[in-house]
Amino acid sequence: MRRVESPVRKIWAVVRREFVERVRRRWFWIMALVGPLFFGAVFVLPSVLARGGGVRQIVVVDGTAGPLGRRITDSLNATRAFDAVVVRAGGRVLDSLTTEVEEKRLSGFLILTDATVDSGKAEYRGSNVSGLATVGALRRVVGDAVSAARLERAGVDPRIVAEARVPLHLATHPIARGGATAQTGEQSFSLAYFMGIILYTAILLYGINVMSSVLEEKTTRIVEVLVSSVRPFELMVGKVVGVGAVSILQFLIWGVGGRLLLARHGSPLAGGDATNGEEIFQVPHVSGGTLAIFMAYFLGGFFLYSAMFAAVGAISSTEQEARQAQQPVAWLLVLSFVSMFALLNDPNSTLAISLSLVPLSAPIAMPVRWAAGNIPGYEIALSLAILVVSIVGVTWIAARIYRVGILMTGKRPSIRELARWVRA
Amino acid sequence: MTSPTPLVLDRVSKRFAGHTAVDQLSLSVPTGVVYGLLGPNGAGKTTTIRMIMDILQPDDGTVRLFGQPSGGRAHAERIGYLPEERGLYRKMRVLDVLVFLAEMKGMDRRQARDRAGEWLERLGLAQWAPRPIDELSKGMQQKVQFISTILHDPDLVVLDEPFSGLDPVNTQTMKDIVLDLHRRGKTILFSTHIMEQAEKLCDQLCIIAQGRKLVDGPLGEIKRTHGGHHLVIGFDGNAGGAARVFADETLVNKVDNYGQYAELELAPGADAQRILSELVASGARLSRFELQEASLHKIFIDLVGPDARNAEGREPRA
Numbered sequence: 102m103r104r105v106e107s108p109v110r111k112i113w114a115v116v117r118r119e120f121v122e123r124v125r126r127r128w129f130w131i132m133a134l135v136g137p138l139f140f141g142a143v144f145v146l147p148s149v150l151a152r153g154g155g156v157r158q159i160v161v162v163d164g165t166a167g168p169l170g171r172r173i174t175d176s177l178n179a180t181r182a183f184d185a186v187v188v189r190a191g192g193r194v195l196d197s198l199t200t201e202v203e204e205k206r207l208s209g210f211l212i213l214t215d216a217t218v219d220s221g222k223a224e225y226r227g228s229n230v231s232g233l234a235t236v237g238a239l240r241r242v243v244g245d246a247v248s249a250a251r252l253e254r255a256g257v258d259p260r261i262v263a264e265a266r267v268p269l270h271l272a273t274h275p276i277a278r279g280g281a282t283a284q285t286g287e288q289s290f291s292l293a294y295f296m297g298i299i300l301y302t303a304i305l306l307y308g309i310n311v312m313s314s315v316l317e318e319k320t321t322r323i324v325e326v327l328v329s330s331v332r333p334f335e336l337m338v339g340k341v342v343g344v345g346a347v348s349i350l351q352f353l354i355w356g357v358g359g360r361l362l363l364a365r366h367g368s369p370l371a372g373g374d375a376t377n378g379e380e381i382f383q384v385p386h387v388s389g390g391t392l393a394i395f396m397a398y399f400l401g402g403f404f405l406y407s408a409m410f411a412a413v414g415a416i417s418s419t420e421q422e423a424r425q426a427q428q429p430v431a432w433l434l435v436l437s438f439v440s441m442f443a444l445l446n447d448p449n450s451t452l453a454i455s456l457s458l459v460p461l462s463a464p465i466a467m468p469v470r471w472a473a474g475n476i477p478g479y480e481i482a483l484s485l486a487i488l489v490v491s492i493v494g495v496t497w498i499a500a501r502i503y504r505v506g507i508l509m510t511g512k513r514p515s516i517r518e519l520a521r522w523v524r525a
Numbered sequence: 526m527t528s529p530t531p532l533v534l535d536r537v538s539k540r541f542a543g544h545t546a547v548d549q550l551s552l553s554v555p556t557g558v559v560y561g562l563l564g565p566n567g568a569g570k571t572t573t574i575r576m577i578m579d580i581l582q583p584d585d586g587t588v589r590l591f592g593q594p595s596g597g598r599a600h601a602e603r604i605g606y607l608p609e610e611r612g613l614y615r616k617m618r619v620l621d622v623l624v625f626l627a628e629m630k631g632m633d634r635r636q637a638r639d640r641a642g643e644w645l646e647r648l649g650l651a652q653w654a655p656r657p658i659d660e661l662s663k664g665m666q667q668k669v670q671f672i673s674t675i676l677h678d679p680d681l682v683v684l685d686e687p688f689s690g691l692d693p694v695n696t697q698t699m700k701d702i703v704l705d706l707h708r709r710g711k712t713i714l715f716s717t718h719i720m721e722q723a724e725k726l727c728d729q730l731c732i733i734a735q736g737r738k739l740v741d742g743p744l745g746e747i748k749r750t751h752g753g754h755h756l757v758i759g760f761d762g763n764a765g766g767a768a769r770v771f772a773d774e775t776l777v778n779k780v781d782n783y784g785q786y787a788e789l790e791l792a793p794g795a796d797a798q799r800i801l802s803e804l805v806a807s808g809a810r811l812s813r814f815e816l817q818e819a820s821l822h823k824i825f826i827d828l829v830g831p832d833a834r835n836a837e838g839r840e841p842r843a
Contacts, residue, residue: 110628110631111628111629111631114625114628114629115629118617118625121621122614122616122617122621126616317614317615318614320612321612321613321614321615322608322610322611322612323613323614325575325578325606325610326606326608326626326629326673327629328579328580328598329578329579329580329598329601329604329606330597330598330601330629330630330631331598331601331629332598508575508580508581
């Protein structure tokens with residue numbers, strides 16, 4: 102006697118095929134290894150670039166009558182970012198120093214005059230004027246010295262001045278989830294930044310995976326055999342779930358691998374010369390709540406976007422066509438990603454709140470806001486509810502396009518034709 | 526108890542933007558026959574098959590499979606389908622593809638694995654089981670695709686242009702498979718525009734053109750009713766008064782006279798034996814006198830060829 106067939110078994114077979122075939126590929130394991138390196142690079146590069154490399158050799162050209170040049174030179178050397186020497190101004194000093202810089206024996210030179218204390222004007226000439234960290238450090242050191250000199254000139258006791266110059270360390274701890282966290286502001290920022298990048302990359306990557314899978318079945322015409330035994334909608338859902346499972350495994354590998362690495366070597370990012378207060382990026386502690394938010398929004402974003410990518414795959418007949426047709430979908434994601442930077446500046450602005458409610462941008466915006474600061478629970482609930490409803494709606498529309506598209510060959514349909522497919 | 530007819534189409538129509546691909550098509554495929562769906566390119570064969578397979582939904586009419594008014598998806602485990610355009614997952618291993626496609630047909634994994642192994646063995650592909658599809662030659666891929674079509678031992682096998690693109694060796698393999706299924710009592714529906722194949726394989730057939738049925742029924746019956754009778758005559762030097770005999774419209778419908786050789790189409794109801802006796806009486810010496818059945822090819826051309834467009838091509842639908 103025949104068995105009673107339930108579609109779940111067939112959907113399960115589709116899910117398993119997508120999963121097994123992908124995990125078997127070399128590509129998956131390359132991603133498992135290269136992914137963290139890539140994200141690490143994205144993560145570390147900005148701070149490395151901002152810091153610039155190594156100790157800067159500079160000369161302080163002192164044209165002042167007082168001890169200002171001496172003091173600034175000492176302060177610069179105390180930062181350990183500079184190797185500074187003081188010379189008296191005059192003669193052809195500037196010309197010879199310029200030659201030194203041109204021949205790269207010197208990073209640059211700082212020119213101080215008697216007017217420096219009065220007007221606060223000094224000049225730095227160097228090979229790399231735009232090195233942000235260099236300029237920032239110079240500005241701070243010169244500024245401190247100038248204010249000290251002004252105070253002393255006004256009759257303030259040098260000891261009081263020295264005391265007043267004890268550097269300030271402002272520790273920022275975001276208040277979140279009912280109390281101050283142990284996390285620093287820097288860590289929140291880097292966590293938000295990091296999550297934004299991973300969400301964007303993973304949703305795009307695995308969405309495009311779904312698209313390629315649809316396209317493969319369409320171009321090889323296997324889809325005809327498949328839809329004669331399983332509903333197009335079931336096929337599409339199986340595909341999305343299968344690819345989604347692959348992405349979760351990928352995250353697990355990254356997560357476990359990353360944890361093991363960090364446990365063994367300590368933090369490769371926060372260590373070393375991060376003590377100079379210039380460090381923006383620090384390895385954050387990821388709490389269970391953050392992980393849950395991350396996974397919820399990743400899956401939400403993935404389902405939302407991969408339904409669209411599936412429809413794109415279905416209306417295309419070649420890889421080339423698909424690459425073109427996926428651009429509008431990819432741009433939606435790029436837009437959400439770019440808006441992340443606005444969110445980071447002010448996670449509680451009206452713009453930020455709107456972006457984390459709009460379903461297309463919420464998958465990136467909400468986790469970023471969550472990581473950056475305090476978010477009321479109802480906002481998360483509302484945002485998730487909107488996202489889920491949108492997933493259902495978008496999947497419904499995508500499935501109708503998919504159903505017709507996978508059997509169609511030839512020219513890509515116009516927007517008007519697509520609308521007809523959806524209404525049909 | 527007799528099993529219900531595997532496939533019945535009842536006035537099925539399908540329209541696409543601007544044209545009617547299938548127009549009120551009715552046909553019935555009984556259990557255990559090899560049924561040919563014949564027609565020129567663009568006749569609506571593939572559209573018909575896609576409606577049977579539930580890939581397309583008919584605009585009008587019903588498809589009944591195994592007695593139930595539902596398309597192929599509901600009976601997936603009883604139907605094997607080979608589409609006209611073929612392809613397999615290129616990167617997947619041969620055995621995995623077969624198991625997956627069998628699972629889509631509702632087959633148990635383990636059973637599918639065993640049966641796929643047997644079939645690969647039988648078609649000489651056993652050592653390729655763990656290799657990815659794209660390492661196989663085109664011919665081997667075609668064999669894998671046949672296997673995928675029948676692996677779940679379907680009762681009804683639907684083959685869309687099964688021989689197109691096959692090399693002679695695979696054509697033979699395919700025929701053997703079809704005949705083997707036939708011997709085991711399976712029902713086979715296949716479409717083709719190559720009449721010689723249909724003539725060799727079909728018990729019954731249906732000829733369609735421009736989405737409409739022109740004729741259907743058992744092959745022999747169609748040949749009798751639509752083929753007319755053809756006579757091939759060879760003369761041994763002396764044609765005698767043959768020309769006068771051929772001119773008798775009560776005997777001969779059409780003649781192609783080469784002098785020493787002639788092909789006749791008999792008038793309806795005419796008796797070939799009368800022609801023979803009249804020719805002999807007219808003094809002709811005959812080296813050959815052969816009554817021929819029209820080939821399916823000729824019937825097909827008569828029905829759908831350019832001459833038929835205005836006459837038989839628009840016959841009332843059955």
